[in-house]
Amino acid sequence: MDPAEERRETKRQKEFINMQGYVADSEYGILTRCPCGGRIIDEVCRKEDYDTLPGKRFFTCKKYEADGFHYRQPWVIGVQEHIERLTKRMEEVELVIKWVPKVNNQIERLEAEVKALNQEVDNLTGQVYNLSVQVADLEKLCFD
Numbered sequence: 001m002d003p004a005e006e007r008r009e010t011k012r013q014k015e016f017i018n019m020q021g022y023v024a025d026s027e028y029g030i031l032t033r034c035p036c037g038g039r040i041i042d043e044v045c046r047k048e049d050y051d052t053l054p055g056k057r058f059f060t061c062k063k064y065e066a067d068g069f070h071y072r073q074p075w076v077i078g079v080q081e082h083i084e085r086l087t088k089r090m091e092e093v094e095l096v097i098k099w100v101p102k103v104n105n106q107i108e109r110l111e112a113e114v115k116a117l118n119q120e121v122d123n124l125t126g127q128v129y130n131l132s133v134q135v136a137d138l139e140k141l142c143f144d
Contacts, residue, residue: 034061034070042075 019035034040043060057075064070 034063036061036063036070038063038070043072 038061040059041062043058045056045058058072059075059078060072061070064072066072
């Protein structure tokens with residue numbers, strides 16, 4: 001075999017193996033699309049299928065071929081992984097919900113502080129105005 005052709009074949013094999021790994025890594029939960037772009041369908045095995053139990057369900061690519069580039073995942077595994085993911089998200093949401101009252105209390109406290117600081121700024125602004133009037137009156141007396 002030509003060395004250049006052998007290198008090309010080796011590259012093709014490596015790309016093939018990498019793509020199979022990517023497809024295997026992306027199978028998690030209930031699938032929505034296959035890497036080939038095909039639609040995922042619910043498939044139920046018939047009695048004629050000798051390699052599996054009749055009635056076993058799968059999430060399968062509509063264009064499924066046993067080449068490693070299309071999805072065919074048992075229904076039970078997909079649903080189980082999806083439930084695990086939803087359970088994890090629910091736990092995260094519960095933690096956020098537990099923090100909501102504390103955050104609301106902090107917001108109310110900060111709003112009260114802002115209101116008090118605004119009143120203080122208004123008072124200081126009034127005092128500055130009074131002092132500027134007194135300075136103007138003193139300047140008139142001293143320099144006239």
